[in-house]
Amino acid sequence: MIVNVRILREGDYLALTIENLSERRPSLVLGDVQKYNGRLPFGILFSRFGFANNIAPSSELSDIWAKSFFPSNIQLRSKPQLDVQLNKDYDIVFKNTKFQWQTITLVETILQLVKHLPNSRLLVGTPSNSSADLITTRLLDSGDLCPGDFIRLVSQNQIEKELIPEHLLPYCATIDISADGTSNDDMIITESGLKLKCQMKYLGRHRVTISTCSTLGNFLQMDFAKGHFTHALIDESGQCTEPEIMITITQVSRYRGQVILAGDPNQLQAVVTNRYAAENGYDLSFLERILARSPYLRTSLDIRSHVVLILA
Template sequence: MILRMPPGSIPFVVFGPPGTGKTVTIVEAIRQIVHTNPEARVLACTPSNAAADLIVERLSALGDKVLIKLIAPSRRKASVSRDVLKFTRINGIGTFVCPPLADLKKFRVVVSTCCNASVPFGIGVQRGHFSHIFVDEAGQGIEPEAMIPIKTMADNKTNVILSGDIKQLGPIVRSRVARELGLGTSYLERLMSNPIYDEVAGRGITLVKLTKNWRSHPAILKFPNEEFYRGELEACADPVLTHSICRWDGLLKKDFPIIFHGVSGKDEREASSPSYFNIDEASVVKQYVKSLLSETGLRLKPENIGVISPYQGQVRRIRQLLLPFAKETRVGSVEEYQGQERRVIIISTVRSSSEWIEFDLRHTLGFVASPRRFNVAVTRAQALLIVIGDPYVLALDPIWKAFINYVHVGGGYKGTRIDWDPSEPVDRSARLDEARRARGLSRLEELIQRTSEMELAGSDDEDAVAVNQPWYEDE
C-alpha cells in the first residue's frame, strides 16, 4: 500500500501493536521504495537515538553510498555501535558532523532523530527533496518533534508515513502544565482520533493494522489483545520459544505461563528520597529469579529475565538483591522496557496502601489508572509473565481487577486471598483516571489559576517515577 500511494497522499499510518513488527514493516517498505523507484529519496526519523540506530542497522545492506545517519554533535561516539558508525560522518576531533549539501543530497536514504531532522533544512536542502518521510515510533514523540521533519522537508508531493501504537506509552512530558495543554498527546494519536483513521473504516486506505504477534505465548497475549486490540491479534511466535517455560516446576498450571502472586507488604520510602519501595515484593522477585536460574532444564540466562517496576526506589532495591547472582538481569521502568522483550518478565507493582493512589494519580505514577503503562508491562514477556502485587490495591482499577480475575480463572493465582468472585464480570463504568478528570482538575481555567500561583522551580516528587533519564537519551 505504501508503494502504491500517489504523491501527496494524506499521511498513512502503520498501527503496530506489541510484537507485530512495525519497525520491520517500515524497514521493508523503505527497501522496496528504494528498489522500485530510482527517483525516490527517503527521510526516516524516530524520537530516540536507539530507535534510529536500529533502523540503520536493519537497512545496512543498502550500503554507505545509499544510506547515511545524521547524528547530533553532542552525542558521544562511544554510545554508537560500530554497525552504525560506518554510516556517519566524523570530523578530525571525533565529533559527528553533517556532510556538505551536495554530498548529503546524493544519499537516497537519510536517517536521524526527529529533532536532528532540522539539519537538512538548515544547510539548504529544499522542501520536496524527499519523496517519502517516515516517522517510526511516532506515538512516543511530542507533536512538535514530529513536525520538524514534516514541516521543514515535506511539500505537496511528499508522502508521510507514521508508525506506532497509541495504546502503548505516549510522550514523556514531565510538566503538568504542558500535559494539560495537550503536549502529552502525540501527533499519531491526534491523527488517529480523526474518523478517517478509524481502525475498521480506514483500514487499507489511511492505515494498516498489523495483527500477527511474533512475541508472546497465547495465554500472555490473550488479555491485552481483548482489552486493547479488539481481539484481532494472532499468536504467531515460535512455540519452541513461547512454550519453553511450561515445564518449570514453579508454574501453578503447566499450560498457563502467568502467575499473579498476591503480596500484602508495605510500601515505604527513604527519608532522603521521595521514591517508593516494597521490600516484601523485592524479596519475592529475588526468589523467582533464583528459582528460574537454578532449573537447568530451562536453559535460562540472567539476561533472559527482565524485571519491571514503576518506582526508582524499588528498581534500586531489586538490583541490589540480584547483583550477587543475576547482575545481567535488567531491572527498569515500564518506559525503559517499551520496545523490549524477554523470555521472562517479572513485574513488581509496589503499592500496598490505597492512601497513596491519589499521589500516583496526581503525579501520573504507578500502574493504577494507567492503562497504557499496564499494556506495555504485560506485553513484554515471551514465555512467562509473573506479576507481584497487592490485589486489593490493584483491584481499585477495573483493568487490573479484570486481569487478576483472568489469571485466577486460568489457574495462575497464588498468595493473598481475594474476597470477590473472579468469575463475575468487572464493572467498567468508572475508571479512576476518568473520575479524576470529572473533578475538574484538567479544566483550563483551573490550570491558568494554578499556574499563576504555583512555583515552577520543580517538585520534590520528580524522582518517584522509575524513569532514569528522558526517553531521547543516548542508549
C-alpha cells in the same frame, strides 16, 4: 534550564553568555522567542516546541495542512504508486518477482521505496537514538543498500559519550549547518569512518537519511531545495511528540511527498516533562490525534494494534 543569568545590553540587543557549551548548542533559530520583563534574576528555558509549531503552519505545506494532516475523507488514487501484490503464501510480489520480508515494518517500506522509486529521497525520523540505530542496523544487514545510499545522522553529544555502536560508525555523520561556501572547514573523516561537519552538498546525496526527529530539524536551517525530500517515515510514532513529528514531515515535497507513520498507539506514549506542554495537549502524539478523527476512526477502518498510516 539556565537559572540566575545576567543579560547585558550590547547596542540595540541584549547579550547572554553561556559557558561550556558545544559549538552551536543550543542553536537558536527563527521561532525561538524569548521574552524579558526587566526583572532579575530569572531563568531561561531553551525548547524546540515553539520552533516546531512556528515552522509548521508557515511552511511550504501550509495551504494543504488541514487536508493532508487532518483529512476528513479518503481519496483513492486512480493508479497505485507501486503495484505490489500478496500471493496466497503472503509473499510480496512486484513485477512477477517475489521479495523477502523484513522483520520491521518500516525497514521493509524503506527498501521497497528505494528499490522501486529511483527518484525518492527519504527522511526517517525516530523518537530515540536506539530506534534510529536499530533501523540503520537492519538496513545494513539487509544487503539491499550500498553504503552511500543511506546515512545515520548523530549528535556531538553521542560522539563525546561514545554512544554510537561501533559497527555503525562508518555510516554515521554530524551536520555542519553552515551554508555552502560560507565555511572553510571541510568534512572530516575519522579512522573509524565517522564523518564530522558534513555540509549540505554531501548530505543531499543520500537516498535515505536516518536520525531522531529533533536532529532532522537541522535540515530546516540548511536551506535544502524545496521538494528535495519525497518521503517522511516516522518510526514508533506513538512515542514521538507532535512537534517532533512536525519537524520532520514539514520538510517533505509539497507536490509529490508522502508521510508514513508507523507505530502502536496502545503502547508507550510520548514523554513530556514540561508541565505547560502537557497541559496544552503536547503529550498526545500525532498518531493518536489522527486516529481519533475520521477517516481513521475504528468505526471507519479495521485498525489493529500496530498501524501504518500513509498520508499522501
